[in-house]
Amino acid sequence: MNWTLEVVTVPVTDLDRAKEFYGERCGFTVDLDTEVAPGMRVIQVTPPGSRCSIAMQSGLPRMPGTKEMSPGSLHGLQLCVTDLDAARAELVGRGVDVSPLMHVGAAGWEDGKGDRWNSFMTFQDPDGNGWVVQEAPSELSER
Structure with a gap:
């Protein structure tokens, strides 16, 4: 069985600012910017050539067994x-x-x-x- 690292969550304070930084300034592809449920937004970007994406989110509940990460x-x-x-x-x-x-x-x-x-x-x-x-x-x- 292959285990692939596909998404890493990066904690940020301002989703729009992070989207501009990673998408426009770093040149990463913005794959997704959606509200998955009311008040729960996910932005996913991918560096050119990478199989692993970066996710930034707000309003989503924390996964059981994980710790809260603060921006920065x-x-x-x-x-x-x-x-x-x-x-x-x-x-x-x-x-x-x-x-x-x-x-x-x-x-x-x-x-x-x-x-x-x-x-x-x-x-x-x-x-x-x-x-x-x-x-x-x-x-x-x-x-």
């Missing part, structure tokens, strides 16, 4: 791209505040790109949820 509390979600320089340029061109490129070195985080699998940048959404973008070898995109 989600950190370390990681996206992978085959060209980190191009991805950074695209985000900056769309008005996203993105960190400089960095890699892990002998002294910890160091400026600039590193070797294979060791080049990163970060950004945050308007609520402070933190994202990491890693450059992955292009042959992985052909799987």
Whole structure:
């Protein structure tokens, strides 16, 4: 049996602002913006090329056995791209505040790109949820 990660819920305070950030500024596809029941809204966006989407919601009851997440509390979600320089340029061109490129070195985080699998940048959404973008070898995109 395959277990696929298809949706990650990101806690936000303002659905319209989050939709604009992820859809317009990050360039993710807005797959869904609907009221699933009175007062219960779901927006789902998907990064280009990803099978996993991001859901943002309001008014829905919490799933049994889960804890409430506050806006800005989600950190370390990681996206992978085959060209980190191009991805950074695209985000900056769309008005996203993105960190400089960095890699892990002998002294910890160091400026600039590193070797294979060791080049990163970060950004945050308007609520402070933190994202990491890693450059992955292009042959992985052909799987």
